[in-house]
Amino acid sequence: MNSTKKKNYFLLLSAGVIVVLGISSCSGSTEQSVELPAQGLITTVTEVQPKEFKIEDETSIPDTSASLIIAKYLDGKVDTFTLAEARLMQQQGGNGGHSMAGPIMTAAGAGLLGYMLGRSMSRPPVPSAYTNQQTYNRVNQTTGSRFNTGSTKATRPSMNSSRSSRGFGGGRSSRGFGG
């Protein structure tokens, strides 16, 4: 499914622009939380009209970090985006980099992927975002039901330096610990 199109928005990614789920930080914060789905998602959108996409399928996967958007174009080509790239496209609003970013994100974000981009779990996907009613019904009753019941809290630790740390075990011998 690798695209023949060049992903020139990688340059923007390398500059360190990463969307953070729409959470605003406050000075001296201790804990901020947002409700997120507990699973990952593979969303397939298909171009039904020039620059207009609809959701063809949504499949849940165990690992949120492995989430993908697969975009199928009218000319038969296919693109694949990771969740990080999707968030970047959402922030960029389709400006700079990928000409189809806006329409792809509008379509994918109207489905279950929207939850992963910060939409409240109380606002379900709309049927008009899908290729047809049958697709909406199928996804809503399978993948959608798991998303609605399996949410988990993604919490950012305060990293108060005296009471949190990382880097333990670093630089140790590479011997195993299995007895």
Next chain:
Amino acid sequence: MNRNALNWYQVGHNADYLASQCLELSAFEMREMLSTSDNLYGRLMEAARWVAENNLWEKVGVPSAAIPLLSYSIRQEADLHLLGRFDYAGGMDGFPLKLLEFNADTCSLLPETILMQPEMARRIQGTEVPASWQLYKQFVRQFRQLLEQHRDKEPTLLLSSLGYEEDVLNLEIVRKAALEAGFQIAQQVDLPNVIFSADEGIFVELRPDEFQRYDFWFKMVPWDFICHEEPDLLDLLTSIITGGHALVINPAFTMLLQSKALLVYLYENNPMHPAVLPASFTKAAFEQKSAYVEKPIIGRMGENIAIYDQHAQLLFENDGDYGDFPTIFQEKADINFDQRGRGYQPGVFWVQGACGIGIRRQEGLLLDDDAQFVTHTVVDRT
């Protein structure tokens, strides 16, 4: 499981690790190994509670900084002990089954026992190994039960080691069982990349400023390592665990069960138990009576062992990383040897109950990192 990962067991210095023969256990021998292990678990827990009630922490190698966590753990966390392996001498061809030690905290041999053993048995003898698949199913069952018992916790599991390949492969088995049991997230991340927050729990920064919190942590990092080598981590984990911010598997009290010093209290409390070897803090208990083995109270991989005959003459010794720890003395057990002088050590897995057997062998008087894994099958013999 990824075939490339399992190739680690068959290449380079591991090339001879999997024995090309198959050992036959009788059904009686298998049942004895499993039932003895269930019985000994209860006895070991009694001994561990006795140590806690009598504040014998120093004798078993628990530093004072770890006492609050260990005290809490032995009272509250029995259901979190998910995996251990009993290592025995004997148990075959009429040799009495004798406990050498209990690997209660971090144990290995899962890929060999669950994945490779059935395949080897099919190739060598065309038969099935009855208990191997039970071990994995028991894992799934216990993970499912943990989720039921801790509904206040999110079904998110982090698994960590220091990245040594054998540890990673063992953890992969555990990770898959957890996913099958219903965990929605189960990820392996090496210890240096894990964030411990005393008041908030255990996290990994998946991407810059993007954090995942895990309510369960399965570690292939021993508690004795944490206590003696990473005191700051011990302090953070004490707060995290006693504050209810995360559940750690295996729980801290397994450090007691894994201490060789507990074998002394096990014997003192059960002197007539047929599977318990005499053990003492002094060698005087054995001199002029029987051959004996001196081993550090904290150790693994057969390191820092010394073997003496009944006249206190040294028969064998080796070195290792555990030479600074106090030692105990245990009667030397009768080991099953084959015609090539290879001694056999049955291992019985415990997952809230004995299930699964993995056997190793090695030439000489003890098993170390060079031991071979030997597939077994079970036959009904009269």
